[in-house]
Amino acid sequence: MNTLLAVIIGALTVYLAYTLYARRIDRNVIQSDPKRATPATLYMDGVDFMPTNRNILFGYHFKSIAAAGPIVGAIVAATLWGWLPAIIWLVLGVSFIGWASDYSAIVLSVRNEGNSLSAVAHRLVSPRTRTVLFLFIFFYLLLVAGAFVGIMATVLESQPRTQFGIILLVAMGLLLGQMLYRWRTGLVGATILTVGITLLAILAGPLTEGIFKGLNAALNGMTGGAPIVTYFDPTLAGFKGAEAKIMPSLLFWAIAICVFCYAGSVLPIWRMAQPVVYVGFWITAMAMVLGLGGAALATFVKPEVAQFQIPAFKGWNPQMGPAGIMPLWPMLFVTIACGAISGWHALFGAVGTARQIENEADMLPVGGGSMFTEFLLGLLALLAVSVGAKGAPVGAFANGLGGFISVWGVPLQYAVSLAFAAFIVIVLVVTQLLFRVMRVTLTEWLGEVIPPLRNQHVASFISIALAILLVLTGTWIYLWQLFGGANQLMAALSLLLVTVWLASVGKNWLYAGIPMIFMYITTVAAILVTAYNIYFNVYQPNLAAGRTLPVVGSGLMVLVAILLVVAAAFIGIDGWRAFMRYLRRPAPAPKAAPARG
Numbered sequence: 081m082n083t084l085l086a087v088i089i090g091a092l093t094v095y096l097a098y099t100l101y102a103r104r105i106d107r108n109v110i111q112s113d114p115k116r117a118t119p120a121t122l123y124m125d126g127v128d129f130m131p132t133n134r135n136i137l138f139g140y141h142f143k144s145i146a147a148a149g150p151i152v153g154a155i156v157a158a159t160l161w162g163w164l165p166a167i168i169w170l171v172l173g174v175s176f177i178g179w180a181s182d183y184s185a186i187v188l189s190v191r192n193e194g195n196s197l198s199a200v201a202h203r204l205v206s207p208r209t210r211t212v213l214f215l216f217i218f219f220y221l222l223l224v225a226g227a228f229v230g231i232m233a234t235v236l237e238s239q240p241r242t243q244f245g246i247i248l249l250v251a252m253g254l255l256l257g258q259m260l261y262r263w264r265t266g267l268v269g270a271t272i273l274t275v276g277i278t279l280l281a282i283l284a285g286p287l288t289e290g291i292f293k294g295l296n297a298a299l300n301g302m303t304g305g306a307p308i309v310t311y312f313d314p315t316l317a318g319f320k321g322a323e324a325k326i327m328p329s330l331l332f333w334a335i336a337i338c339v340f341c342y343a344g345s346v347l348p349i350w351r352m353a354q355p356v357v358y359v360g361f362w363i364t365a366m367a368m369v370l371g372l373g374g375a376a377l378a379t380f381v382k383p384e385v386a387q388f389q390i391p392a393f394k395g396w397n398p399q400m401g402p403a404g405i406m407p408l409w410p411m412l413f414v415t416i417a418c419g420a421i422s423g424w425h426a427l428f429g430a431v432g433t434a435r436q437i438e439n440e441a442d443m444l445p446v447g448g449g450s451m452f453t454e455f456l457l458g459l460l461a462l463l464a465v466s467v468g469a470k471g472a473p474v475g476a477f478a479n480g481l482g483g484f485i486s487v488w489g490v491p492l493q494y495a496v497s498l499a500f501a502a503f504i505v506i507v508l509v510v511t512q513l514l515f516r517v518m519r520v521t522l523t524e525w526l527g528e529v530i531p532p533l534r535n536q537h538v539a540s541f542i543s544i545a546l547a548i549l550l551v552l553t554g555t556w557i558y559l560w561q562l563f564g565g566a567n568q569l570m571a572a573l574s575l576l577l578v579t580v581w582l583a584s585v586g587k588n589w590l591y592a593g594i595p596m597i598f599m600y601i602t603t604v605a606a607i608l609v610t611a612y613n614i615y616f617n618v619y620q621p622n623l624a625a626g627r628t629l630p631v632v633g634s635g636l637m638v639l640v641a642i643l644l645v646v647a648a649a650f651i652g653i654d655g656w657r658a659f660m661r662y663l664r665r666p667a668p669a670p671k672a673a674p675a676r677g
Contacts, residue, residue: 081163081388083375083463083484089171090372090459094452097175102183102448109588110187112440119194120436127348128520129194131438133267134445136260139361140354141433142450145182145425146364147510148231149418149567150458151503155465155473157415161408163466164392169412170462173420174455177595181571183447184578184592185426189434190443191585196524197430197577204580205651205658212647213573214525217427219640220566221521224424225514225543226550227563229341232507233334233551235474235500237327240292242501245282249363249505250340252278253356261350274355275362282363282501283494296329303328309552311629326552334551337511338544344512345519345540349436353512360509364457367481367502371460374484385483389468405613410606413599414564419458421599423570425451430574431517457506460484474503518543562637562644565607569648572599576655583662600652604645611641 106112120131132140157166185197192200198217202210236243252274259265259274307325344353378386397407418425429447437443464480471479482496490498519539527534533542575596582589614634622630 081392081466082379082383083386083388083467084379086167086459086463086466087372087376089167090456093171093175094456097179098448098452101175102179102444105180105591106183106444106448109582109591110184110443112187112443114439114441116440118190118437118440119434120438123194123435126350128432129435130349130354132354132436134438134442136267136354136358137433137436137438137442138446138449139358139365140436141429141446142453143357143361143364143506143509144428144432144513145418145422145450145510146454146457146506147228147418147424148503148507149422149424150454151461151477151506152473153416153564154419154458154462155476157412158390158462158465160394160398160406160415161396161412162391162393163388163462165408165412166416166462167459169416170419170455170458173413173416174452177571177575177599178419178421178425178455179448179451180591180595181421181575181578182425182429182451183444185429185574186434186437186443186447188578188581189430190437190440192581194435195430196520197427197574198521198524200430200581201577201651204577204584206654209651209654212650214521216573216644216647217570218518218521218525220423220570221427221514221518222543222546222550223563223566225511225518226547228507228511228514229334229337229547230551232337232504232511233330235504235507236333236337237296237330239500239504240296241285241289241497242282242504243285243292244288245278245285245501246504246508248281249278249359249508250356253359254352256359257351257355260355271358271362274359278359278363279366282498285497285501286493299329299332300327331552334548337508338548340508341512341515342540342544345516345543346536353516354436357509357513360505363505364502367485367498368453368457368460370488370490371464371481371484371499372456374487375460375463378484378487382487385467385480385487388466390466405609407609410602411564411609413602414568414606416458417564417567419455419461421568421571421595423567423572423574425454426571426574428513428517431520432513474500478503515540515543515547562607562610562641565603565610565641566644568599568603569607569644572596572603573648573651575599576651580655580659580662583659600648604648607641607644611638614638614641 118131120129123129124131154166154170157169188197188200189195192203195203198210198213201213236246256270256274259270260267307327308331309326310323311326344356347353375386397405413420433446437446460481461477464484465473465476467480467483469476469480469483478496478499481499481502482492485495485498486492519536522539522543523533523536527539532538575592579589579593579596582592614637618630618634619638622634
C-alpha cells in the first residue's frame with residue numbers, strides 16, 4: 081500500500097458518498113427549502129443567532145468539529161489493529177453514518193427553531209429524557225474540555241516555536257471580525273490579509289523559539305524548578321504508571337488558554353469565536369492540501385515517505401496494558417471517532433451552526449461537507465503514522481505531515497513547524513467552542529433553578545474553573561479514558577432524536593435509524609470494555625500499591641461508565657416509546673413556511 085492509492089480512495093469516497101447518497105437524502109427525505117425562513121433570520125441577535133455566508137460558515141463549522149479526535153484516533157487505531165481496519169472504518173463510517181449524523185443534527189435544530197438537542201428531546205420524547213441528556217451533555221463537555229486544556233497546555237509548553245503563531249492567530253481573528261462586520265471589508269481581501277499574516281507568524285516560529293523558551297524558564301524559576309503539582313498518571317509507560325508534574329510554565333499556558341476560551345464564550349459570535357475559527361480553518365486547510373497533495377506526489381518524487389511501514393492487520397484483540405483487552409469490535413469504532421462519526425459534531429451543529437444557517441440549501445454543504453472534509457483529515461493522520469513517522473500521536477502526526485509537506489520543497493524544519501502549529505490550531509479553536517456550548521448547556525439546564533447561571537459570565541467562569549480543577553488534580557487523565565465511548569454514545573443519542581423527529585413528521589427514518597442502532601449497541605459495549613480495562617489496569621494495581629488518588633479516580637470512572645450505560649438505557653427506552661407513538665399516528669399536515677424578510 082502507498083499513499084497515492086490511499087489519497088485516491090479518500091477522494092472517491094467523498095465524491096461518491098456526497099453526490100450519490102447525501103444529496104439524495106437532502107432532496108428526497110429532508111426536502112430542504114431555500115424559501116423557508118431559518119432561525120438565524122427570524123431570531124437574529126448578533127450573539128448566537130447570526131445569518132452567515134455559506135463559505136464562512138463552512139470554514140467555521142469544519143474547524144469547530146475538527147479537533148484532536150480525527151488525528152489521535154486514527155493514529156492509535158492504526159497502531160493497535162493496523163492500517164487496514166482503520167481505513168475501512170473511516171470510509172464506511174463517513175459514507176453511511178458520519179455525514180448523516182452531522183447534517184441531520186443541524187436539520188433537526190433548524191426545523192425546531194434553533195433549539196438544542198435537549199430542548200428538542202423535551203418536546204419530542206419526554207421531560208425525563210431532557211434532564212438526563214442535559215446531565216450527560218454537560219459532564220461530557222467537561223470531560224473533553226478538561227482533557228483539551230491539559231493536552232493543549234502540554235503541547236504549547238513543549239513546542240515554544242508554535243506560540244508566536246498562535247498569538248497572531250487570535251489577533252488576526254479579532255481583526256477579521258472587525259473588518260467583516262464593522263468595516264464591511266470584502267471577504268476575499270480580509271481573508272488573504274489575516275490568513276497571510278498568521279501563516280508568516282507560524283513560519284517565523286523557529287526564529288521566536290528562544291523568546292518563549294526564556295519565558296518558560298523564567299516561570300519555572302519562580303519555584304526553583306519545583307513542580308506546583310505532582311500526581312500519578314496510570315496511562316504512562318504502558319499503563320504501569322509514573323509520576324506526572326505540572327510546572328509553573330504549564331499552568332501559565334493552561335490559564336492563557338482558559339482566558340482565550342472565556343473571551344470566545346462570552347463575546348458575540350462575530351467578534352471572536354467565528355473569525356478566529358475561520359482563520360484557523362484556512363491554516364488547517366492549507367496544511368491538509370499540502371499534506372494530501374504531498375502524500376500523492378511523494379509516490380513519484382520521494383518514495384521513501386510514500387510506502388506504508390506498519391502492518392495492514394495486527395490482530396483482533398491486542399493487549400491493553402498488563403491485564404486489559406481491546407477487541408476490534410467494539411473498540412475500533414470508538415477509538416476512531418471524529419473521522420468517521422462523532423457526538424461532538426452533532427452537539428455543536430445543533431447549538432452553534434444551526435443558529436447561523438442563512439438558507440436551508442446551506443445545511444448539506446456545511447454539515448455534510450464539513451464531515452467529509454474531517455474524514456480527509458483523519459485519513460491524513462492515518463497516512464502520517466502508516467509511513468513510519470515516530471513519536472507519540474501528536475509527534476507522529478507532525479513528523480509524518482511535515483514529511484509530506486517537504487515534498488513541495490519546504491525545508492523539513494519549517495514543514496514540521498507548520499504541522500505542529502496546524503495541530504495546535506485544530507485543537508485550540510475548538511476548545512473555546514467547548515466552553516461556549518458548556519455555558520449554553522449550563523444556563524438551559526440550571527438557569528431556572530439557580531438564577532445567577534443565566535449570566536453568561538458566571539456560567540462561563542464556573543465551566544472554566546471546573547476544567548482547570550481537572551487539570552491541576554490530574555483527574556482528567558481518568559476521564560479521558562472514557563472519551564471515546566462517551567463521544568460515540570452522544571452520536572447515537574443524536575441519531576435517536578433525529579430518528580424520532582423523522583417519524584414524528586412522517587418522513588423516512590431509515591437513513592438515521594439503522595446507523596443509530598449500530599452505534600448504540602457498539603458504544604454501550606465499548607463503555608463496558610473500557611470500565612473493565614480501568615478496573616483491572618488501574619484500580620486493582622493501585623489499590624494493591626496503596627495509592628489513594630488513582631484508586632478514587634479509577635473507581636469513580638468505573639462508576640461513571642456504569643451511569644453512562646444506565647443513562648443510555650433510560651433515553652433509549654423513552655426514545656423507543658416516543659418513536660412507536662409517532663409511527664402509530666397519521667403524519668401531521670406540513671405547516672406553511674413563515675415568509676422571509
